[in-house]
Amino acid sequence: MSDDAVIEMSGVAVANPHGSDVPVVASVDWRVARGECWVVAGQQGSGKTTVIETAAGLRPASRGEVRLFGEPLPSPAGEAMARLRQRVGFVFEGAGRLFPDLGVAENIALPLRYHRHLTAAESSAELRPLMEAFQLERFANLAPGRIGRAWARRAGLARAMASRPELVLLDNPLEGLDPVHLRWWRGFLAELVHGHPWLGGKPATVVIATDELRPLLGIGTRFATVDGGRWKVLGDREAVSASDDPAVRELMDERN
Amino acid sequence: MDSVHLPSRSVSIVAVAAVRARAAGATLRRLVAFTLIAIGTLVTKAGKSPQVMRPLMTEQVFRVGVKLVPIVCFLGITLGIVIVGQTVTVLQTVGAVKFTGMLLVTVVIRELAPLVAGLVVLARVGTASVIELATARALGEVEALEALGIDPIHYLVVPRVVGFTVAVATLTAHFVLLALVSGYAFAFARGLPLTLTGYFGDIATALSWADFPLLALKTSLFGAVTGMIICYQGLSQALRLEEVGAATTRTVAQCVVGCLCIDALFVPVYLLL
Numbered sequence: 001m002s003d004d005a006v007i008e009m010s011g012v013a014v015a016n017p018h019g020s021d022v023p024v025v026a027s028v029d030w031r032v033a034r035g036e037c038w039v040v041a042g043q044q045g046s047g048k049t050t051v052i053e054t055a056a057g058l059r060p061a062s063r064g065e066v067r068l069f070g071e072p073l074p075s076p077a078g079e080a081m082a083r084l085r086q087r088v089g090f091v092f093e094g095a096g097r098l099f100p101d102l103g104v105a106e107n108i109a110l111p112l113r114y115h116r117h118l119t120a121a122e123s124s125a126e127l128r129p130l131m132e133a134f135q136l137e138r139f140a141n142l143a144p145g146r147i148g149r150a151w152a153r154r155a156g157l158a159r160a161m162a163s164r165p166e167l168v169l170l171d172n173p174l175e176g177l178d179p180v181h182l183r184w185w186r187g188f189l190a191e192l193v194h195g196h197p198w199l200g201g202k203p204a205t206v207v208i209a210t211d212e213l214r215p216l217l218g219i220g221t222r223f224a225t226v227d228g229g230r231w232k233v234l235g236d237r238e239a240v241s242a243s244d245d246p247a248v249r250e251l252m253d254e255r256n
Numbered sequence: 257m258d259s260v261h262l263p264s265r266s267v268s269i270v271a272v273a274a275v276r277a278r279a280a281g282a283t284l285r286r287l288v289a290f291t292l293i294a295i296g297t298l299v300t301k302a303g304k305s306p307q308v309m310r311p312l313m314t315e316q317v318f319r320v321g322v323k324l325v326p327i328v329c330f331l332g333i334t335l336g337i338v339i340v341g342q343t344v345t346v347l348q349t350v351g352a353v354k355f356t357g358m359l360l361v362t363v364v365i366r367e368l369a370p371l372v373a374g375l376v377v378l379a380r381v382g383t384a385s386v387i388e389l390a391t392a393r394a395l396g397e398v399e400a401l402e403a404l405g406i407d408p409i410h411y412l413v414v415p416r417v418v419g420f421t422v423a424v425a426t427l428t429a430h431f432v433l434l435a436l437v438s439g440y441a442f443a444f445a446r447g448l449p450l451t452l453t454g455y456f457g458d459i460a461t462a463l464s465w466a467d468f469p470l471l472a473l474k475t476s477l478f479g480a481v482t483g484m485i486i487c488y489q490g491l492s493q494a495l496r497l498e499e500v501g502a503a504t505t506r507t508v509a510q511c512v513v514g515c516l517c518i519d520a521l522f523v524p525v526y527l528l529l
Contacts (some may be wrong), residue, residue, distance in 0.1 A: 077293075077407060085405035097400040111404045114305045114411075159404070186277055 005070060006167050006205045007032035007055045012064035014047060014054050023062050024050045027232040030224070034166075037193040037202055037206040039220035041213045041251045048209040048226045049093065050100075052169045056090050057081065064170075086115055089160030093171040096156015099114035101170050105131070105140035108158045111209065115163065127162060134158045135184075150181040164199055168192060169207045182215070189219045213240065213251040225251065283510075290488045294417065297409040309415065311474020316419025320381045321426055323479040328376055328427045332434030335372065340364060341446075348448050356450075357458030360439070364472065365432050365463070366526055371515065374478040377420060378511050382486050385416060386507045389490025390500050398491065413487040420483030425475040464529045467524075474522050481514040 009030040013023040024047035032038055032055075042048035053059045054066060057073045066073050069087065096105055098107045107130070109123035118126065131137050134154050139147045144155065145156035153173070160168065174185055188196075189208070195201040213223070223234040227247040234240050240248060287394065340360060347353050389412065401408045440455050489507040 053399075056403065058402055076402070077297075077409075082405040082407065085403065088403075090403040092396065092400060092403075097396045099400070110308065111406070114308045114404070114406050117305060119307060163404075176496050202375060 004034040005031055006034050006036075006068070007207070008065075008067040008070075009055060009061075010065050012066055013055065013062040014050050015059060015184070017050055017053075017059065017060040019178055024229065025231050026229055028054075028064070030055070030231070030233070032167075032205060032207060032222075034205050035203045037189075037219060037221045038208070039213065039216045039223050040207060040209045040226065041223065042209070042211065042226035043247075043251070044211050046211075046226045047229070048211075049171050051231070052171060052207055052209050053090075056088055056167075056169050057084065058090065082115075086111070086163045087166045089163070089165035089168040090168040091153075091157045091160045091168070091173060093175065095144070095149045095152035095204055096154075098152055098155055098159070100144055103141050104136060104147065104155045107144065107155060108136070108162055110159065111163045127158075130158055130161060132247060133198065149204060150177055154181075154184075161198060165204070167205045167207070169209075171209045172211060173208060174210065174212070186215065186219065189216075193219060193221070211251070213248070214253050217241075217252075263398070285336075287485065287488050287493065287510075290492060291484050294409055294413050294484060294487070297407060298414050298417070301410045301414070304410070312411070312415040312416050316415045317422050320377055320416075320419045321423030324380055324423065324427060325430060326374060327380065328430050329434055331372055331376065332431040333438040333443045334365075335431075336435035336438030337426070339368065340435055341442030344439060344443040345446060345448060346451065348443075348450070353450070354458075356455065357460070358463035360436065360459055361462040362526075363460075364435050364439075365467065366474075366522075367519070368492075369428045369431040369435065370424070370471070370475045370478055371519070373424050373431055373475065374515050375512075377424055377427065377479070377483055378508060382420075382482055382507065382511060383504045385486045386421060386490045386504045387500055389487060390495045390503060391403070393491055393494055394497075406481065408491070412491065416487055417480055417483035420486070421476045421479035424479030424482070425472055428471065428475040437528060466529055470522065470525060474518065477518045478515050481518060485510045485514060490505045 007030065009028045012025075012028040012030075014028060016022060016024050028051060040052060050059060054061050055068075057066065057068060057076070060076075068084055071084075074084065082245040083102060092156045098104070099110070105124065105127070105236065106120075109118070109120070109127055112118050112123045112126060113120070131140065134157070136151070136155055136158060139151060139155070144152050147155070157170070157173070170189075173189070174182060177185060189206070192199075192204050193206055195203045208216055208220065217240065219236060220235060220237070223240045225232050225234060225245075232245075232249065234243060234245075240252075243249070321430060343363070344353075344356055347356050349360070392412070398408045398412075401411055436456075436459065440450070440452065443450050443455075444452075486507055489503050489510070495503055
């Protein structure tokens with residue numbers, strides 16, 4: 001196990017989230033090095049979300065070993081896991097799973113207030129640059145249900161970024177976005193990969209699950225697919241472009 | 257050896273009872289495990305993240321306690337008239353007025369008030385809380401908390417259990433006070449020869465000092481058990497929309513059984529006073 005590995009999965013059977021004994025993906029061998037941007041592509045329902053949730057330690061694996069930042073995953077309820085999760089940002093699909101009883105700004109500030117015991121004023125001051133960069137200031141005091149889905153997803157991203165994570169996992173971030181939001185997200189992801197000012201200009205390690213490869217081809221540096229319960233590492237951009245795998249071509253939207 | 261044949265209906269009743277008993281046992285085991293985890297979290301994370309947790313607890317105390325003060329006051333006054341007023345009148349009629357204090361302490365303070373407060377909290381807030389938690393679980397809010405490194409038991413369960421515990425205890429005190437006062441007012445209005453000092457003097461004499469901590473403990477346990485069962489039913493499994501109604505019904509039944517079991521445990525203690 002090398003020092004610069006952020007995620008390591010060896011022989012991992014990804015458990016079925018619906019309780020079935022049959023794993024969603026039979027065997028995942030995957031190593032994500034620091035600074036890489038992985039794109040995990042698969043059709044809807046293929047299990048790509050479950051794979052990245054397992055990698056982030058949000059779901060237990062049926063079999064095999066998952067290591068984050070070189071360490072095996074600690075007990076889910078312990079303080080060690082809580083500390084580990086502060087180094088990981090997870091952006092959920094859809095409207096970002098914001099907490100409906102908190103305002104947008106309160107949602108974003110929650111990890112800082114919980115872990116670093118900041119007051120509302122302190123967290124607000126600290127998060128102002130992030131809110132501005134994400135154009136969320138005007139929604140700060142609104143309930144998540146009062147803002148559009150695309151803005152809610154952006155707020156979910158801001159919440160995941162609040163604690164300045166080293167590893168960012170995003171589940172289908174570009175799904176169903178209008179051209180303006182799509183452009184913003186592509187710009188943000190490119191910046192994240194090359195070094196976002198919020199993260200001190202350091203390139204983050206990024207994993208993006210998607211059901212469409214093409215919009216992320218220019219952003220990802222490494223690619224993998226989940227298809228029919230099988231995990232397949234494709235390699236770099238050139239390997240994806242050169243792949244004659246029908247599943248890959250379909251995810252590249254070349255059958256339409 | 258001859259085999260013994262039971263009538264088929266008896267066999268099926270026994271079989272159903274056995275299945276139900278096993279299911280109840282399994283639920284109880286899971287509930288105890290959930291309670292132990294929650295108590296562990298409450299103890300190990302006491303005082304952690306006060307900036308987030310204190311407002312959550314205050315909100316729950318307000319929601320479960322303060323907002324229910326009017327309905328509990330109304331029930332205190334009406335049940336005071338109905339039960340205390342009538343009891344005092346009957347005791348006067350049969351010449352057993354010297355038992356007024358003892359009867360009111362036993363019936364109203366020790367038994368009726370905690371049960372009424374517990375049931376009001378369960379009906380007005382408990383059922384809504386099950387739906388709220390089940391929805392949070394179904395919408396993935398529990399995973400969202402875990403992803404942020406926030407313990408869902410600490411964030412979702414602890415404030416509710418604290419809120420229910422404080423609320424049932426304080427609402428019981430409101431109920432007791434208003435029931436006794438309104439009962440006296442009813443008796444006074446009917447022209448019974450009962451002085452205010454005599455009435456409350458009888459009650460004070462019948463009360464022992466142990467009644468105060470015991471009442472606090474009993475009502476706190478009612479609140480804690482109700483809160484724990486509500487959180488368990490709302491969070492322990494991912495519910496589909498059509499299952500939420502059944503979970504709510506189960507919660508009410510389990511809370512009532514839980515509170516009555518606690519009540520029964522206090523009977524021998526009260527008999528020793």
